[in-house]
Amino acid sequence: MRAVLDVILDEGSFGEFQPEYAGEMICGTGRIEGVAVGVMANHRGMVKDRRDGPPRFGGIIYTESAEKVAFFIESMSRQGRPLLFVQDVSGFMVGTDAEESGIIRAGARFVEAMATATVPKLVLTLNHASGAGYYAMAGQGFDPDFILSLPTGRMGVMEGESAVMALFSGQLDALKQEGKVPDEDLTTRMDEVRAEYDTQLDARFAAARGFVDMVLVPEELRPVLGLCLRTALNNPGPHLGAFVLPPLQAPGT
Numbered sequence: 001m002r003a004v005l006d007v008i009l010d011e012g013s014f015g016e017f018q019p020e021y022a023g024e025m026i027c028g029t030g031r032i033e034g035v036a037v038g039v040m041a042n043h044r045g046m047v048k049d050r051r052d053g054p055p056r057f058g059g060i061i062y063t064e065s066a067e068k069v070a071f072f073i074e075s076m077s078r079q080g081r082p083l084l085f086v087q088d089v090s091g092f093m094v095g096t097d098a099e100e101s102g103i104i105r106a107g108a109r110f111v112e113a114m115a116t117a118t119v120p121k122l123v124l125t126l127n128h129a130s131g132a133g134y135y136a137m138a139g140q141g142f143d144p145d146f147i148l149s150l151p152t153g154r155m156g157v158m159e160g161e162s163a164v165m166a167l168f169s170g171q172l173d174a175l176k177q178e179g180k181v182p183d184e185d186l187t188t189r190m191d192e193v194r195a196e197y198d199t200q201l202d203a204r205f206a207a208a209r210g211f212v213d214m215v216l217v218p219e220e221l222r223p224v225l226g227l228c229l230r231t232a233l234n235n236p237g238p239h240l241g242a243f244v245l246p247p248l249q250a251p252g253t
Helices: 002-008 063-079 097-102 103-116 133-134 160-177 184-201 203-207 216-232
Strands: 015-016 025-032 035-043 083-089 122-130 144-150 155-157
Touching: 002 025, 002 035, 002 083, 002 097, 025 063, 035 063, 035 216, 063 083, 063 103, 063 133, 083 133, 097 103, 097 160, 103 133, 122 133, 133 155, 144 203, 144 216, 155 184, 160 184, 184 203
Parallel strands: 035 083, 083 122, 122 144, 122 155
Antiparallel strands: 015 025, 025 035
């Protein structure tokens, strides 16, 4: 992810915020074609930092990273600096340990900070963008100013295999207890669900329905992001909800 940010941002402009803490989320300030921007990006891979316990999974939002990003967004909003969310996220951490650490409270603060920030918000989807993490990272439901994606982008509530388990886990568990395997009819229906999700998760599917403003190849990222930033900054805002341009005035008024 840092290599991606090196390509997107102006050379030497990136200053990372708390790089030694909650490294599964990268936050920092930089510039794109000279325009100042605050960046939040999901860092894939295993992350081991000064926190106690096992390494964290990159692409997952933990309590510490949710709090880190919420504070960063609030700071950028006070400074009037536009926000760029670079998505490669599978969701929030789940389980007893996560709940005891305060993930629900921290996640709510993250979402609230994003939803109430009055500065321009741009989204770039690199790979996965699913679960509640997709929405926390300024997903389509919060109507950011622009949503861009690489052709590799996949966005939705869940992946196909997760949907299959949600729909058919009861039947599969019952068959397992009986020592049986799924018959052809059940296997076909499961495959159909996987195929449907694979189609609908595709960035081109989202773009064709207006959920994504543009699907870009990598060499287009910097000029298009720069254009989107300048355009959003010319909208007086506040940037809450639909992107609304000021009314045109008649010449001489």
